[in-house]
Amino acid sequence: MTTAAGPGELDPKNHIASIIKATTVLEAFKGDRTELSLAELMKKCGYSRTTMYRILSTLEVAGWVERTRSADYRLTLRVFELGSAVLGSFDLRTEASHVMSELAARFDEHVYLLVPDGARAVCLDLIESSQPIRVMVLTVGRSLPLYLGGAPIALLAELEETALPQVLGAGPMLTPSGEEITEAQLRSRLTEIRKRGYSISVGDVTPGVAALGACIHDRKGHAVAALSVGGLSADMSDTRQTEMAQALMDGARTVSRRLGFVG
Template identity: 30%
Template sequence: MQAVSAEAGTNQSVERAAAVLRAFTGPGALRVTEVAKLAGLRQSTASRLLSTLEQAGFVERDADGQYRLGADLITLAGAALNGHPVHHAARQRAQSLAASTGLGANVAVRRGDHAFYLCNFEGHLAPRSFALTGRRNPLHATALGKSLLLGVEGRRDLLGELERYTPRTITDHDVLTAAIEQVAWQGYSTETEELSLGRSCLAAPLRDRTGRVVAALSLSGPSSVVDLPGREHELSRLVVETADAINSQLGHHGPTDRQIPAPPRHDLRSRS
């Protein structure tokens, strides 16, 4: 019984330390009281864990006594990314795509009901003040998410109520299903100001050797630069061709989906 209790105590300590680290997913440094609130811990527990994590190099404290994530986590994050097969296959091609188009090139995998960014390269026409790598975005409001939802069963249960982020966000499951069916037919997905105003995106699914969708590649940037009404054909061709090259490196060389009739061309947001 003592061994079991000790193991349970150790697991709880790890869970609490993980909760403390996850409190730093937003921008800026945090005080102990803020960390405790975000992690759901008592202030004394949060303070003790922060002190231990600081000694390990996982958090750093500034002159004002505020904490931020430590540089040693970059080493772990780099090792995790370099060991990920999708990151290994897609990184160089995504970087080249960003350089050639001037747009942002992104690679994401699905983690539950969110898209998790593995790669983010900024083109000179689509600068950002922050890196997307490691961030999560909702599946239903992004082009990446619509590609990642291909072949996912039980989408309604997975996503639940679809949150509205802008007036253009799809909030109706039937409309979302129609959008995903269009992805299966045309080979790529689009999104215009569904997550944030002024930004648009195209994405294509990435598949492993079995044909299963394991990630997605996108081009994104200001709506005025992406210009989907005028450039959809050009940019979708680039995204799909780059995705095909990445798929080959992931071991996928054959056809992806069975041929299905083209869906009617109508505004998929009209019912959202």
């Protein structure tokens, strides 16, 4: 006797296992690394060499992955094109674009829009500054751990109950310099962010670079994204930081209202 699949479970009679495996391989490219070797993909996905090679060969023929000069694998622009089609109808990105443009024009700094994704935050959109010194770390589609950077940690401060367990379960929390962040230190910082209303990140992603972050809320009051303004720490005087923080929070509230938030 067979039983029906429960909520969230896959009925073996109604799905194709090879497609599930292929999507698992595609999702393995999420994170900071854009190129992965066969061995790295095997470790991430848990598949044998033969299975992994067959999946990658099929994805390569279909145009979803390609080989690099070093014989590693990377996603093709087809994935970006598909993602862009989704983003084209995404209200959040549309509603935030006007505020982002205003912030970029006013301060001439990098402006980011990030959304939470498990233990990380993904860059949904950005506007670069006109300054000749390039300090940008994130690009559209790339991500940071929720405990690093202006927008990610602003999100974590409001999503602590649900997201912090995922962050803690993802392994040691390390800065780019290798310094470990303890749970106590992180929780203390999250409390400060909630009291202040915005986050401050100074050098915890890139030395010499500072960023501020403020959350955007949907009509139910949930933090669904965060805006961030970032630039060189040397240019971030107390007066300028205060001015940027107020403009950033005002901008986040404006986008939130456009999404239906009335709080």
